[in-house]
Amino acid sequence: MYSPIHFALIGCGNIATEHATQITRVGKLVAVVDTNLHRAKILGDQYGVPFFETASALYAAVQQLDIVVIATPNGLHAVQAIEAMQAGYHVLVEKPIALIGADILQMQTVSKQTGKQIFSVMQNRFNPPVKLIHELLQQRVLGTIHHVQVNCFWHRPASYYINSWHGTMALDGGTLFTQFSHFIDLLCWLFGKVKTAEAAFKNTDHQGLIEFEDQGSIQLKFESGIKASMDYSVNEPIANKEGSITILSSKGMIKAGGSYLNTFEYEVNDTALSAELQKQKATLPNTLGMPNDYGHYKGSMRNHHQVYDSLQTALLYQTPYYTTVEEAKNTIELINLIYQARKLN
Template identity: 45%
Template sequence: MSIRFAIVGCGRISERHAQHISNVGELVAVCDIVREKAEGLAEKYGAKAYTDLDEMLRYEKEVEVVAICSPNGLHAAQTIAALQAEKHVICEKPMAINPYDCGEMIKAAERANRRLFVVKQNRFNPPVAAVKELIDAGKLGQIYSVHLSCYWNRHNAYYANSWKGTKALDGGTLYTQFSHFIDLLYWMFGDVKEVTAYTANYHHQGIIEFEDTGVVNLRFYNGTLGSVHYTVNSYQKNMEGSLTIFGEKGTVKIGGQYLNELEYQQIEGIEIKDLPPGNPPNQYGNYVGSMSNHDHVYANLVQVLTNNGIIATNGFEGLKTVEIIDKIYTAAKPL
C-alpha cells in the first residue's frame, strides 16, 4: 500500500511537494487558512481540503506523513502538532527560525517515535555530492578555507502583501533565501565555533524588517576558516550561488546561479568528470530558487519508511543550520 500524505500550507512550494508525493504515494489531504488555495491544490490531486490543521489531523487518521510547507515561523508549532498526532513529518527549510524551536521539534519526534525529515535539497546537486564524497574520503586533505557567495535578486514585489520580509514569519534573509547554502557549510566542514559579521538593508528599507546584505567571517571547530557574502540585491536577476574550497591537496569551486556547476577544479591525482545533469531550479514566476531536488528528498523518505533506509537530513542537522544562522545574526553588527 502506498504512503498517504497531507500538506500544510498551499503556497508555491506546496505544488512541488504535491507533484513528487503523487509519484511516490497518495496525497489525501491539504490544509491552508486561505480556503481558495487549499481547494485549488486539493482539486488538482484529488485530495480533501481543510482550513484548520487540528481538524485535518483529527479526521485524517490514515495520513502517515505530513509535509510542512507553511511560512517559516509556523514550522515548529505545526510540526509538533503533526508529530503529537503520530504522523511522520517532512519540513521545508528552514526547520524553524530559532534553535529552541528546533529542539522542541526534535523532542516531539522522539516522544512520538516518529521520523522528522528536513528538506535540504542542495545536498543532492551533482557537483556538491561529488565534492562531498572527495572531502569525506580525505582526497582534498586538510581544508584550509572556504568561501560561500550568495548573490541573488529579490525585488520589492516579491515581498509585497506577504509574510516574506517579516521578522515573525520569515526570520531573515539567511533563513528564507540561503539556509540551503548554510546547511552545506555544516554538512561539508562541520560546526562553527566563532562568527563576526556585518549586515545592512540597502535596497529594501520600508519593505522588509531585516537585512538584505551580509558579510560574515567564520572559524570552524576543525580550524577551517570561512567567509560568506550574501545579498538579494543582485541587479535585476540572480547572479551566483557558489562555494569555493581551498584544501591541502586541491582547490574546487562549485558555482552557477545555485551551486549547479563545477566551475573550477585542481586536485592532486583526481579529476571530477562525467557528472550527471542536475535538475532545473525551482521557478516561482518572477524569481528563481535553488535546484529542484525534491524528487531525491521524497525518494529518501520512502526508503527510510519502507526499507530501513538512512535519513538524508534529520532533525539534528536541521537544527545545526539554524544554530549557525542564529550565531551569525547574534554576532552581526547592523550598519
C-alpha cells in the first residue's frame, strides 16, 4: 500500500469544485486557500478541511502536503507556483500556466533548484475526437494538408465580467488565454511550432466590460509550411455554439466539432482511409460528453479526471505526465506572438 497523495487547493472559484472532486478521488485534500475567506470556508467545510486566506498561512500550518493545486486568476499563477515550489511542494497549475514566457522560464529555474515538478492542465487533449486526429496525423495517413480551420464561437454574458478579474489585462490577459488557450495548445500539439502569425481583433459586445478583444481572426503559418486560420468570439447571445478544428487535406476533410471538440466528422476520397475512419468513429466513447457547467456559462470538456489520473501515475510511478512545461510554454509564447498585433478595431 502506498501513502495517499496529499493536496492543497489554492483558489476556490468556479473550477475548484472539479479539482476538489478529482483530488478526493485520487488522494487526500488537506486544505483550501482563497483571499475570499467566506468562499474558502464554504469549500473547506464541505470537505472537512482547514481553510486559509493566504498561501503563506497554509505553508506555516500544514503538516503533510505533497502538491499544491493552483486555480486562481491567470496573472497569479506564476508567482504562486514559484512560492509553492520554494516552500517544498510540487504544483499543478490550471491553464494558462502563466501569461508570459519569461515567467515560465523562471518557474522552470525554480523547479530545477528545488527538485519540485510543475504540471499543467490541458484537458482537451483527452477529448476522443482530438486524440483520434492526433493519431491520424502521427500515422501520416491524411495526405498533404492544405489548410486547418479553427472555429470558437462561445457565450460570455456581461455578468461573467462584472466585479470580476475576468476581463482585466493584468489577471485575465485576454480571450485567447482564458477561453481559447486549449485550442492554441492543440494547434501546437498537432502541427508543431508556428513561424508567423497575423491577427485582427475587435471588441463589439463587451465595451466597458473588458480591456481586450471579444472576437478575433488569426492567420498562422507553421514551420512545416501548414497554414491555419482561427476565428473566435465570446459574443454568442445564448450559449456556446461551436468549438472545432477542421483539417482539409488531399484525401478530404476530418473534423473535431460540436461545441467542445466533442464530435467527429469526416469526408474522404480514399476507400481504405474511409473504412478505417468509420471503424475508429464507431469505437469513440461518448463523444457527446459534458462541459464544465458554471451556471450562467459553460467551459471546456470535463476531462480533469484524466488529468489527475496522469498526475497520480507520474507522482507514484514516475511515468511521463501527458504534457510538458515546454509544451505549455510554446502555447503561451504563441498566444503572445498573436497578441503582438493587438489593435482593437
